[in-house]
Amino acid sequence: MIVSIFLLVIGAAIVLCLIRLIKGPTATDRAVALDTVTTVTTALLVILALVFKRYIYLDVALVYAVLMFIGSVAIARFLEKGI
Amino acid sequence: MHIAGMIAIGIGVLFLFLGSFGIVRLPDVYNRLQAGTKCTTFGCLFAVLGVGIVEPAWFWKALLVSLFVLLTNPISNHALGRAAKKSGVPLWDGSVVDKSRDFPSYANTEKL
Amino acid sequence: MVERIFKKSTTRVRIFLYLFILLTLVWMALTSTLHWQELTAGVLISFILSLFLSKSYVGLGLPTPTVKTLSFLLIYIASLFKEIIKANIDVAYRVVHPKMPIRPGIVVVKTELKQDLAKLMLANSITLTPGTFTLDIAGDKLLIHWINVSTQDEEKATQAIALKFEKHLKRVFS
């Protein structure tokens, strides 16, 4: 019960980030929104692991966090003309 | 333990929401970064640790996840902020000061 | 024991040992078990990876792992946590408040830290705490975005933003 409230709130958070992702206005804004959404999603994945009672899903969250961090850095470096 | 964990998760989720709200609400990219990273990092930290508390067997891995987020989010935050500044995204009109011109590598940045 | 080995060995070996221990610990956290198979694998892999990858840690300015340093580190982390919580409540308040009471701006602060890792930790700490994040770093100066600029003076800003971490970090990285 309470978990579904958590999930709803997280869903709302993701929607908010998506709004910013779509609105922009600058590319950096979108990147920031993306970065935020990934953090939220990492948390979501961990909570989902709890929901489904599957320990193994934690690995998924970790992989996700690692890859998305690198993704964000790559976007940032791209935006500042570093690559 | 279970209840403590759930409370931690609740706090985390709340801050995740607030961070996302800030992303939408705050006026420029720098302020959004403030909210986006700070609140969501904190929220993620609490949520993950909360899960670790609810399921004690998962604690160490949850800790690892949270430490990773704690370490990497400021870095990506910084990278994005720097990217914004370097690519010339202007500050919000209500900003009171911009000292970046005094800073070595920004001296020749044209538009701020 | 560990201290003695660290003090005696050359930099390179020290870094290797550092990385080896770090990786083994991370492995243990990842596997969350003390079963011999996992431990053996972990030690083996950490050893091999440390052999090949320790170059990446050269010049990072790793602190000597003494009990003292470790305790300072814990103190630092504790204070960091306190600040983080304060920061979040602060930011959340500003975000939620209908008037959005913010006075954002970009200021410069100074640091006396020398090691790269120390600077990283300082910058990250600043980022994680009250309404500030590190935009850039160059030499001993940090460019900070501040959501509620209370002073534009470099010294005062340093005082308000960096010093509370710097004093802990200085002790860790002494």
Added chain:
Amino acid sequence: MTLGLLLIVAFGGALLVYLPGKISSKLRDVWAVLVALAVLLGTATFYGKSVHDALSYQFLGLPLVLRTNDLSWFFAIAISGVGSFSIIFSLSYIKNRERTDFYYSLMLLINASMLGIVFAGDLLSFYVFWEIMSWATFLLISYNRGNALPAGMKYIVMSMTGSAAYLVAALSLYAKYSTLTFSAISTQITTASPGFTSFILILGFMVFGIKNALVPFHTWLPDAHSEAPSPFSAVLSGILIKMGTYGFILFLYVLVGFHQFSQLAWKAVSLQSVLCWLGAITIVIPTFIALMQDDAKRLLAWHSIGQIGYIILGIAYGTSLGVAGGAFHVLNHATFKALLFLCVGAVEYRTGGVRDLNSLGGLMRRMPITFIGALIGAFGIIGMPLTNGFVSKWLIYKTLILNQDPFLAFAALLGTWGTLLSFYKFLHNIFLGQLPEKYKDLKKAPTSMQIPILLYSGIIVLFGVLPGIPLKIIAGFVTSFGLTPLNVNLWGIVSETGTLNTINLSMAVVSAFFAAWVVFAFSRRSVPTTAQDTYAAGASIPRDKYQYSVEFYNPLYRMMGRYLRDVVDEFYGWLARVTQMTGEIVRRLYTGDARDYVLYIVLIVAASIGLKIWWPT
């Protein structure tokens, strides 16, 4: 000697020319002549034999059959004869050209493949040899470069069209009867529906009409014949196009049978009459086009088409006399047309490749043997008595007259008239008239050229006087077609309606000639002088002003020229251009824009879905 061995010798000899060629050109020449003569001899040994060999070698599971009988042997001996004469003629003709190994190899290969065609006992082996002949011919036509290239293209494209039709015909037969051997098909096809038979025969007419240069498939021939090397033109005109005739005989008399053929009609128009009329048209129009040619070889080439008209007319007419005439004309045309081409070749060889009728003249004295050859050849083609041409044409006229077909007969006579006119021009412009200055020191043709010329001349006269020699064989196969048997003796044909006896004829003609010669010899007073001295006092003047042979039939041109345009050829040219244009347009589908290419893929899927919706089954 078996047929297989003969063909192996022929093909092997052709392909192995390169070996002696690597050593020395002399050895190669000897080799080529030996192979040609060996093949000639080998063919000769099959005289009068009837062989039917099913080979142990099978192609795609189909049995291959080699067979010979009177019909095959008749063509085979003509092929190997013309082939060896041309090889001998080539010895000096081709001497200083490049790629001579290639030339000899192809000459022998074409000979071999033609032999294969006539010895083939089934439609598949026929086709294989037919195709080898086609591409080898293409290569040899192109040998002269320059204008020869478009000529070669025209030839091969038409030839391929024909081959396609052949394959369809042959395999339709196979689909129906599960066999490709002539003997099996001929027994089974008697029950076929008229529609099917007509389908097969029409396809056959197309195939062999193209090779035979029957109007309207003739357009490749004038170009190809005139651009090919002369010894090969002799083969081409003399015998190669007769493979089409062989095909006609094969389809009409061997496979389908004349009776069945004559029944095929659509309302009042019978297939037979169509073919006869095509023959008649082929006699008249090309002959008059020939009249307008200024290129000696082109003139000969157009006449080949005209003479083919006689052959087809005779064969399509379907009486034993007509078929005999047509078949005999095949042989005769082979001799005199080959002879004429060789004569032109000899002239060409000496004058350095000149064959423009407007710039030659008066070569009679310089090249007497060649002149005699050309004269006899011309007599032959015109159909003068004492030459073989007379006999065959006489048989054909006779047929037409006996069956009271005045229009066809008139067409045939018209053709002879045109032939007479143009060969007068031919002889006059090359050998008579004035000798241009630059050819003053022309030498006689080399011996290797004179031998075939003389041999041909001899044969022409021999068969003109003793037509019974070939007619005996012809009568043999004509009878086997189920036509009325012919009564042949050495001097001609004995029949109730009209006996041909060349003894009487010869006597009459010889005495007439003698009389004429006596008159001419004693009345000759004129002395030839060079025109230059008389008119221009050594100064140079335009050629067409002083040489009266230039534009010989100019008035005739103006009168008929515009009706004698080669419309068919223009049509084919248009077709080629249209194809090219279509290509240019269709190619635009490949726009170069990757997105269009993706669009095509989506289009196919969407179209399939659409098809499925609108057209559920």
Added chain:
Amino acid sequence: MVAVLLIIVPLGLAFAMPLFNFVSKRIAAYLPIAAMVCNLILSILLLPSVMENTRIVILGGLPPPLGIHLVAGPLGVGLSGLISLVGLAVSIYAWGYIKQGAQDKYHALYLLLLSGATGAVLTGDLFNLFVFYEILCISSYALVAYLGDRNGVESAVKYLIQGSVGSGLILVGIAILYGMFGTLNMAQIAIHIDNVDSPALFLALVLLVTGFGVEAAIFPLNAWLPDAHSSAPSSISAILSGIAIKVGIYAVARVLFTIFGVAVVFQYVLLLGLATLLIGEICAFSQDNIKRMLAYSSVGQVGLIVFAMCIATPDGVGAGLLQLVSHALSKAVLFLGVGYLVARSGSMSLSSLNGIGKRMPVVCFACVVAAFSLVGLPPFVGFAGKFLIVRAALAGKSIFFTVLIGIVFLATVVEGAYFFRMVQTLYFKDAKRQIEYKKVPASASIPIMALVVFIVALGVYPDVLLPYLKSAAADLLNKAGYIKEVLG
């Protein structure tokens, strides 16, 4: 069991290529030769035994419906023999021809391409077919762009985009089939398809045929082909025309006949094949760029093969297969030969090759023989193919096919026209400028002449192939037999 080596040997050698390259740079060029010799021997050894009964090669330890398996039947092993034959010739050629760029990478990619082709024709699993098909496609994208020149890169990009869309469609098709039947085994899918009638099945069929049709170059999915075949290094053009397209055709045929077996669709594809034939030949006719002309000619030939196969009788499929073999050999010879002609004359324009036959007699002779074979002249193998196609088409005694054959011959005449024009250009046109051409190295003339020997030998005695064609056609067409062989 050894059939798996047909795939593994080139694959393993390609994997080992970097190691060999450390030892010596020269080794790289020998590895494809070694692999292809090995494959050729294996195929020849295997062929007689698989003619009797098809071998199922289990992979990963599970019997057919459960795991992936190879079907070493007459078709698969026969095609892999063809692949290794042409592959061997081309690899010997490449030994002397490829002198630019990263040669070890070229040879590795080449090995992978061949192993992909072999895998695709051998596998009995639909998804595995897709994987090997992709190996083939992706390595050809890379090889087309191997020289890094403008045309190569551009055509590779276009090829890649089209090919990837095609691959995507294949995947959707596979997803639908898997969703409906829960299996990827082609035999098992074939069983299920007979019992189910659903629009989704039609969609799957369309998607699979379209997807594989891109590589098979069926009109209008073939837009990449003229660019790619003409811009690639000639050795790769040869292998693309000789082998890669054939794998696409094989896949289309497998899907149409073995998996679906729906007769209505054959006529639809047959008409597409006819359109491909006509358009390919007409486009080739109006080309002046010789490699582009050959590429369009490949389009036409593909159309002919597809046409023959869609007659959908054992004779028709057999004829299509023979035509496939004939085209593989002949087009390989043409591209290999033209590779050196173009290299020596410095231009791909047909007119730049005027009279080159005198300078480079061996190569030109080979090209002429190959061209004659493609046109379908005896005594070359193309004739046997054409003959069988016409025979198969007319066997039904239907007016429809007689008319279609007419169109086929129309296209063949056009094809003949440009090939004979090419022959004239090579031999009978006067060279505009006098250049002393370097001799073609033995590494080129030997494989070319070897292929020519095959063209002539098979042309004179095609019967040696007949039993194989017959059982290969049965392999494709006899759905029940295939199912029985695979699932027992």
Added chain:
Amino acid sequence: MRILISCVLLVILSLGLVFALEQAPFGSNQIDNADKPGRFYLNQGMEKTGAANVVTSVVVTYRGFDTLGEVTILFIAAIGLGAVFHSRKKVKRYEKEKQSASLILQTGCRFLFPLIVLFGTYVFIHGHLSPGGGFQGGVIIASAFLLLFLGCEEKKIPMKSMNTVESLAGIIFVGIGLAGLYWGESFLENFLPRGMDYMLLSGGVIPIIYIAIGFKVGAELAGIVAGLIERNP
């Protein structure tokens, strides 16, 4: 015009796809039957191979041939990229305006690099127990390299050792497959004992193959990344 045509075609396509998919009996029923591979893998996969992750046992053994092909395709991409870039002039166009990474990023990347590599290793070594696997682990290792490139301009990839790793890993994969043919019945058969369930040492050859795949994929993707951002030596 182009848009119009595209829209029409795509509408037809999408309608066709959706309707066809609607009518197909998808869902759980397609593996109800025990002779369906999916059901077989679920019911007996763990028992036969000893790998707790059924997907892994499918990927590595039952459909291991696909996986071999998949690895091959990555290999093709890697060497294809090398071949395409081989004859290329080094482009200096963007060098002037290129920003170097800040100290924070540099330090962070250097610090994180070994940790992420370790994590990647963890992922592919536990491929038979957790949702990881050779590909996932390889991707993580490659992304660690990407991070290094993002943070430190001067870092180059040691192509030679990468090639060696790639090559050796490929040979090991093929070698294990052949060993299965030799000691077992078929190529890529799991010929080693299955070990104790849920332990690191279980699943027979699966972890070994996944280690090889992990290294291979890591090396290849790292090479691709390095090639694309011009960091080959």
Added chain:
Amino acid sequence: MFHQSTYFVGCVGLMIVGLYTMLTKKNLIKVIIGLSLFETGIYLLLVVVGYIQGATAPIFSRTTGSPAEMVDPTPQALVLTAIVIGVAVLALALSLTIRLHEHYGTLNLRKIRGLKW
């Protein structure tokens, strides 16, 4: 949670959007992005095909272990393969794009038409 066709509509939608991008955008990079979108839709379709309502990932552990409650593992293996293939193609496409840009100085597909007809 949802009816199966909802997932299909989503997958097909993604595919169509990808195709639309490929068909209408001039920029080569955008076309490649479209390709990626298209492929992503396909991956999703593959996953959906193997999904069973209410079932979990096919990974056994000491606590979860009923095969009946697990989704079909095969499509997951297929998706893995498909994704890797997609990545390889993407890498190659991008490297070719870089090269193409060096040759043409543009990525506009209307202008990259050195080869046509």
